Amino acid sequence: MPIILDHVTYKYSTGTAYEKTALSDVCLTIPDGQFIGIIGHTGSGKSTLVQHLNGLLKATEGTIYYNGKDIYDKTFDMKDLRTQVGMVFQYPEHQLFETTVFEDVSFGPKNQGLPKKDVDLRAYEALSSVGIPQEVCDSSPFELSGGQKRRVAIAGVLAMKPAVLILDEPTAGLDPKGRDEILDLIQETHRRSGNTVILVSHSMEDVASYVDRIIVMDGGKVKYDDTPKEVFKSYKELEEIGLAAPQVTYLMKELKEAGWPVKSSVTTVSEARDEIIKALKK
């Protein structure tokens, strides 16, 4: 079920001194099953963009088609859209509210109107997929560690089995291990269920090794939209807009300039390692 954004513009505080265009004339097609990274610095419009995809924000101009249907149409079922397009906000652990972990994860499926049996089943499934042990399910979500809370909050959205999963900075504030764990589990659910995943991030290094496609946002516009390799070729321009390519990309560029027979479009450590070994063997 593809999502198509057709010339979407979003302005807020219209008519006041603080009027600001957060998105301007964004056109995108998001086909099924892609793993997409949306990158941009704070204020680039990346969070605003994803909040349009499940109808939390309404475009000032332009429209969005979900599954071929205009989501701003009066007959369009917005509630259904929100169950299809799941959204994990920044610091999602701040939205936990129930008395037990299990109840909290059940909140989404319950709102979907599923029978109790299915709700329970989904909650269990989601919790085990994020690696929360059974014995924790009955404890209060407020007693968990920071990393666990984050995973419970993500499970709360996974339990709704969204066809499209959006995560806004899911690794913010986590330590390196916690970050890798979260990204790995997102990749795992993507592989298993084949859902579309949209990962919003300001960290190039995080995103490069996971996604199929990178959308770079700057000043409310789509600046680049391509595979990581292609996007990182423009590392100089990326730097100008407050982003940077992974360190290994720089290294390989410099090696190439120093006369090494290596590809410069390298984005991960393991790729770089293989390239260097290959070059040394020549």
Next chain:
Amino acid sequence: MLRDITIGQYYPADSKIHSLDPRVKLLATLVYIISLFMVDDVFSLLFISVALAAVIVTSKVPFTYIMRGLHSIIILLIFAAAFNIFLTPGIPIFTIWKLNVTKEGIKSAAVMMIRMIYLIAGTSLMTLTTTPNALTDGLEKSLSPLNKINVPVHEIAMMMSIALRFIPILIEETDKIMKAQMARGADFESGSIIKKAKNMVPLLVPLFVSAFRRANDLAMAMEARCYHGGEGRTKMKPLKYQKGDAVAYVLLAAYLAGVIIIKIVTNSIL
């Protein structure tokens, strides 16, 4: 949206009103409010209108900005006006379904509306032209005699200024949590009042948890910066009366005298 709430927000500008001592502005606001409830005749209201308009112009705060504070109470205003129109006894002018519309009713509704609007305009003007810190400083200083009877004036003032600082942050947070729960299918709009109240739980619990976490963090940050109550504290901007403040006090006295004189004169004529 929630972002548009202006009460308690400061509008930076370089005007005579902005640079007044907050104590002057506090007293002036108090006198102004009392004067609003003293009068109900056309001449007095006209006099107050002129005074208010003069202050608004001097303050350099855009008129629309002041009036935006009215949005939040418009329904209350309409209700209050309706009650006044229909329920004030007096000479009926006409009748809508068993309800008499009286001359007195219309008059008292009009006076009430003007009072409410002026009240909001006047008080917003004070908060718009005074930084929250200056405002609490002013309160702290004006109320300091109460310290003698063990009222923790400094602590109250500090709490107020912190509350003012955190209102915009908590509003933003509410917006965010609301969206996050809506993304999980929460419904904050439809249903009966009881259902609506119940539906607020997923919003209120995280909001309280977050407010407590923030309070805890802030208390620690304040301690780390050597905060230990009002004792031995100095001020970056200590309150000191300037020439302008004396002029303002004279004008304020003139205003009060004006209101009283008009009141006496109109009373004796009517």
Next chain:
Amino acid sequence: MKSIKQMMIEARGLSHEYFRRDDDGNVTEIVNALSGVDINVKPGQFIAILGHNGCGKSTLAKHINVLLTPSDGTLYVSGMDVKDEDNTIDIRRNAGMVFQNPDNQIIASIVEEDVAFGPENIGVETDEIWKRVEKSLKSVGMLEYRDHSPNRLSGGQKQRVAIAGVMAMQPKCIILDEATAMLDPVGRKEVLSAVKELNREKHVTILWITHYMEEVTEADYIYVMDKGKIIMEGSPKGVFSQVELLREHRLSVPQITELAFELKEEGLPLPDGILTREELIEELNKCRLS
């Protein structure tokens, strides 16, 4: 006594334990948030403390600022014993602290008034406060924002205001407890370079607490913590050469160091603890020539 005076921060066997209680108030567990921590920080140094979330690094920071007191061991800050309550305000003035959440440490609604909060608390005269506010805001490059509301600043700018607020108390040392954890890369860079400048230009001792390895490659000395203990210490080179040990403690190394490590595993004759691209290229060129 002389050796204590020379140290900015000196901890010996510093321990902190607290009781965890169930709903009825019965003690269920004794948690050792810190156990036997020894650290030395000399005046003017840039010291980093690394560790994953929950390793005890924030607990340590709070001791240095007397927000917590030790259960055991000793801690001297600028020669003053933290256990002596008369020293509390003096210690806090000498060792200022910047916290993680930019929103939750700005007290006033105007930037300059917030910076003045510390000096006001310690009774600095009005004229002097104005001078200090101006100087501190300038030192972090935020002077032009002096009459702004903090709410409209970016995360990096808010943190710089918080640093200015500490600087206005003229401390000898600043402790930054994950001050960049909630910022984006631009903000992180902003704050780190502001702090490095204070260290370099004003010789303020810095205790930089983080889990971002990239930030501490230039530190004078690094302590790595886990489970309330110091598990590794040394120069950045020394610490980052132990890639596997760091990984065991939920930490990672900078990408370049990781690549060098993996190349070494493949049999390349590279030295341990390569931190920068220049170093790696130089070493790789050597490999290629031989």
